[in-house]
Structures are given as structure tokens and as C-alpha cells.
Amino acid sequence: MNARNLYFAIVKDLKRWARDPVGILLWAFIPLVIAFVMKLAFGGDEVAVQAKLVIVDPQPSFVTGLVKGSFSQGPLADLFEVTEADSADAVASVRAGRVSSALFLPRGFADDYLRGKRPQLRLLQNPAEQILPRISEETMEVLIDGATAVRTVLGGPIEQVVDLTQAVSPPSDSTLFDVTSRFRGPAETIGAHLFPPSIEVVDRKVGEGGSDVGREDGDPGVGFMALFFPGVLIMSLLFVGQAVAGDLWEEERIGTFRRSQTLPGGANYLVLAKLIAGAILLFVIFFALLVVGRYLLQIELQSLHLAAAFLALTGFAFLAGLSWLAVIAKSQNGGAVLSNLFIMPMILLGGGLFPLESMTGLLRTIGTHSPTGLILQDVKGILYGRPDWGSASVSVAVCLVIGLVLSFFIARQARRRFLGEA
């Protein structure tokens, strides 16, 4: 591998992403939006900003119900106010500016979906509104990808996932106690099937901006946002990682991978460069997120630059893992589905959407020993002023080695996949 080529390719990718940052930034900041919404929901008197969405469903079914349900449950419920209408009314509402956007579920949506095709959704947007429609658009993609992955993982019991989403809808008053209480009923019901030990209630009431959650392991008391914020970082890591991994397919699509492969050194440099550029991108994103966390959300975070560097260096291995999954698949969409198989469990169990502190028993054991759970332990230490540099250095070293080794396999697999060579 040629170090010069590596350098030029890193600069090339950073420039490309900087010129067209919207996609990647959205992926990076959607988790923050979710956190904001949770903050608003938990914060008491503040009022949430809502996107008004009208859904047109000419052929209601269980699956379309799932899609519609996703908007009225969990954190999304606070982001969207959903109504249903027929096609003509929906168009009129968007035109008149009464709603931000209209989502059309096509006939045959459920069929397509269950056969594993990616259904075509049409989103009609109110041109006067810039941000909210864009959020609906991106959220739809997350939902579809996410739901596809969940369906693949669980092989069918979608109802149980619906129950799970219901289980986490934010409570009306401002206590974590309520979240966990709400878990009890549904979680116990589905627990036996889905997550055997289920999520047990942490029987401790938390006050406003609560200060004594999860003390049982000697964790310092942290506020609600402090509890959820590390999960935001994990979700951003996974989403951005997926975008970077998808960029390998982009290089195949536009022919630049092939062109690079005709160079004297071949295209190996291109793969490693993308992972390194991705890690640099992660540093920038994490730093920005942490600044937002500290100054806007007023979470008492420390050593922002060190935490961002730690996340970027360990993120290198996640980028590599997701890229590897991307090129194992036979198409870009297949790669997205495959990496969702990894991402969704991480988000659900690995400390992404639900704080590991709110889990107990086997779930918590799994969560804290998952790749993201391990990273979270180190990064929380750094952010909340109890760094364990020994453990953090080991994590970084292990992740760098994993990333470097994987980059070799990614390059080899990319050649097989893109050039059809053994």
C-alpha cells in the first residue's frame, strides 16, 4: 500500500463529504433530535415543536398499522402529530399549509414489505417548511430500515416489537421512575418471548433533572439527559458508520473503485482511506455533539476533545465492521439490511436508545458486554470525570487492530464483490 495514495484518498473523501454534508449530518444529528424531544418531554413545561404529518393509507393492514403506529409511539410521538386522510384531502392540507407533509403508503405496501422488497413511499412536502419535512423523510428511512432488520432478526413476531415501542413511550410527568414503571407491564408480557429476563424496574424515584439514578454500582448521580446522552453518541456512531460503509458501494457505482484498481498499487488504499477519513469525520461529529450536549443541554461533560478522540479511534473498528458487512452483501441495500442486523441490537440493547443503567439482570450483562456497551463504559468515565485510561487505551488498541485487520478483508471482499474476482 502506498502511503501517498492513502493520504490523497483521505483528503478526497473529507472534501467530498464536506461539499455534500447534509446526508451525513442528518444521520449524525437525528439521535440528538430524539434526545431533544425526550428532553422536552421530560423537561416539564416546555412545549415540543411538532411536525404535522398526514398519512394516506388506501389499504390498511397490520404492516401499515405498524408504520403509522411508529409515529404515535415512543420519542417520535413528540416529533409528529399524525392524522389520517384520503388522498385528495391530504394533498389539499399540504397545499394549504395545514400540515408539514403527507405520507402516501401505496397499495400493495404490506405485500411488498413482507416479501422483503423495500416499499416505495411517497412523501409530499410543504415547500414553505424546510426542516420538519426533511425530518419526516429521514425518519421514514430509519423506520423502514429498522423495521426490516427487526423483522429479519426476529423472524416474525413484529407485534412484540410494537409492544416494545409502546412500552417506551415517554411518560407525561418528568420522572425516569415512570418510564421504568411503564416497562413493567408490557415488558413482563413480552419478556418471556423476546428478551427473556425483561427490563426490570429500578425502584427509585427521580426528581426533576434527577440526581440519583443507577447508584447501585457506585455510579455518580447523573441527570436525565446525562443518562440518555451517551446513547445519542452511540446511535450517531452507528448511523454515520453505516453511511460511510455505503460510500464504498457508491465508489463501485460511479466506477471509481474500478479505476483505482487499475493503478499500480490497486484499490486497497481506497478502502483504508475511507475508514480513516470516516474516523476523522466521527471526531468532528462527536466533538460537535459533545459541545451541544455541554452548552445547549447543559450536561456536565468533561474532556470533550479526549472523549471525541476516544470515540473516533474506537469508532474506526465500527466503521470497518459495518463496511465489511456492506461489501459482504450483494447490493447496497442488502448491505444496509445486513448492517442493520448488527445496528438494531446495538441500539436496543447496547446502550443506544435505552440507558444501560435502566436495565438489570441478564439484559444489563449483555448490554454492558456488547461492543457499544464496552465503549460506553470508557467514554462515560471520560465524560463524567472518572476516566480509566488503562481500560480506554486497551479499547483503542483493540479497536485499531480490529479495524486494520478488517480493512484488509474489506478490500479483498470488495474486489470479489465489485470485480467478480476470486
Next chain:
Amino acid sequence: MIEVENLRKEYGSRVAVDGISFRVEPGQIFGLLGPNGAGKTTTISCISGLIRPTSGTLNVRGEDMTRGRSEARRSLGVVPQELAMYMEVSAQENLQYWASVQGLSSDEVKRKVPEMLERVGLADRAKDPVKDFSGGMKRRLNLAIGLVHDPEVVLMDEPTVGVDPQSRGHILDLIKERAAAGCAILYTTHYMGEAEGLCDSFSIMDHGKVIAEGTLDELLSQAGDAIQRQTVPEPSLERLFLHLTGKELRE
């Protein structure tokens, strides 16, 4: 410069290239002609080392191109059929990047890139992102990327697809200029009129096989009456091509 002998490439049971042979000498523009699916791109991909031939020999500047990373690749310029460039960044940045990874030093990059942009008529749009370019401009940049490092051997895969006559003229002039400077150029196309005015020597391929080869005069005299009889004006390569490959539609 380029020697291809008995080249064969199979994809599973499908034979994409079926035992073709040809040579391209320095200063020569060699036309590899054929309808879609004939095996032109597969041939070029084998020579450039992108894919491994099933059998046959491939030499560029006397070096075996099937054996891993050969030195000969340094003197190879490839102009692929697709527009292999980055749409978000400018023409200049694309050219700088590709010139650098194709082995030019930073001094050479500083000198060659503006020269090349000027030569393909993109100097005044050098700073614009490529996504704003017309088809012809992108094609010219695609060509510039393949030529910026002054390769001695150039493989061009349909470099004029979908461009206007002006861009086409510009591209063809540049190719002739390179040949005059001693480059060995392998040129594929299915535009016969274009090949007729450009190439010194031809192979016509169909279904993976070479079905005719030689200079234009040789080809036309081989075909003899068969194409002259039906034609009132001068016999042309276009008519010869249709005579040889038939009129049914291809992929």
C-alpha cells in the same frame, strides 16, 4: 506495446471473450469494434488487470499483465466506459487527485493539471463541481484523467458515448495528438464513422470472437462485392460493420 494472444474470458458458462489476438504498436490507434455485448469492455478489463483472463497471454511493454502488480501499470492510462470521477468536487480537484494517485509528484501535478484542463477545454470551469457539468464536459474530464500522467499505453472504452459533435471532435483530436507523440492506443467504439477517421487498424468483434481484422482498405477488399453491390456511394466502414455483424438488435 500491447500484445494479446488467445485471450479468453468466461463468466460461468458464458464466454465473454473467445480466444482473440491482436497487437498495438507505439504510435498506433487500434480500433476494437463491436456491437454491445461483443466483449470489448471485458478485453480492456483483462488488459488493465481488473479481471483475470480464463486463459491466454497479455503483454504490455513486454510484461505479463496477468501476474499481479506489474511495473507496466505505471505506463498505463485507462479511460473507462463509465464516468469514473467524484461529482461533489471540482474538475481541478478530480484531476489533481487522479494525477497524484497515478504517480505524479506534486510538482508535476502543479504543472500538468492546468495544462490538461486547458487542453480539454475545461480551464474556465476548473473550479466548478463536476456534478454541474454537461455530458460532454464530464467525458472530456474522464479522458483527461486517463491521460494526465502521460501514459505510453492508453486503453479507451467508448470515450465519446453520448457527447455532442464539438466535444467528440475535441476528444478525437486529443487522441490523435497522443498517438502522434508515440502512444499505443487501444480504442473501442460502436460508432463506425468515428473509428473510420481515427484508427489505423481494426479488429471487429462479435460474440467474443474477432470476425475481421486489418486496415480499412484490407477490410473493405476482403468483404469485396458483398457490401459494394448494395451501395451506391463509397463503401464505408459503417456498412461493412453491419454486413459483418448483421442487423439484429443487441443488449
